[in-house]
């Protein structure tokens with residue numbers, strides 16, 4: 001499998017290397033994205049497409065009395081996330097499960113916050129996936145999408161050519177999908193690097 005395919009679904013040894021790279025390479029963007037959302041100290045959070053689990057670790061630090069769950073359809077990602085967050089898992093503050101954004105393995109209305117860092121590019125039937133994020137959020141809960149690529153420049157075309165099944169969405173496209181899935185109060189921010197952060201609320 002070509003190495004960069006591991007961004008869509010990490011597998012095997014190449015997947016392990018990619019996860020280590022993403023845990024450090026996405027750190028600044030995740031930090032920027034997290035500054036957009038108010039995380040209560042006792043928040044319950046779900047990170048979809050959690051990859052190597054570094055963002056789960058960041059959120060556990062932001063909500064010391066809270067609980068952070070992670071879900072990813074790659075077993076290699078699930079294993080790495082569990083390893084990175086093993087202390088919080090042992091303390092009962094974190095759980096990581098294998099599953100797809102298309103059919104989240106969680107009951108409805110149970111999270112205050114759902115996050116998706118660098119992953120919606122790969123989700124099939126994106127409005128159905130956003131509907132799943134909506135379903136698991138408690139009323140008033142927030143969904144945050146944070147992407148390094150914003151779909152407005154051809155400089156990112158190389159990624160779409162290199163990685164099968166990848167679509168880079170513009171903020172306006174994401175806004176439409178979110179509204180169609182039922183979200184309201186949709187806000188967007190873009191920084192000088194082109195990073196995109198979209199937040200949306202469940203009524």
Ligand SMILES: C[S@@+](CC[C@H](N)C(=O)[O-])C[C@H]1O[C@@H](n2cnc3c(N)ncnc32)[C@H](O)[C@@H]1O
Nearest residue numbers: 009022049051072073074077100101117119122
């Ligand atoms: C580029 S990595 C980003 C990982 C992590 N969120 C980060 O920012 O470092 C994308 C992750 O999303 C996961 N993923 C992609 N599509 C998914 C889907 N439909 N359901 C669950 N996980 C998915 C992949 O397995 C991978 O771990």
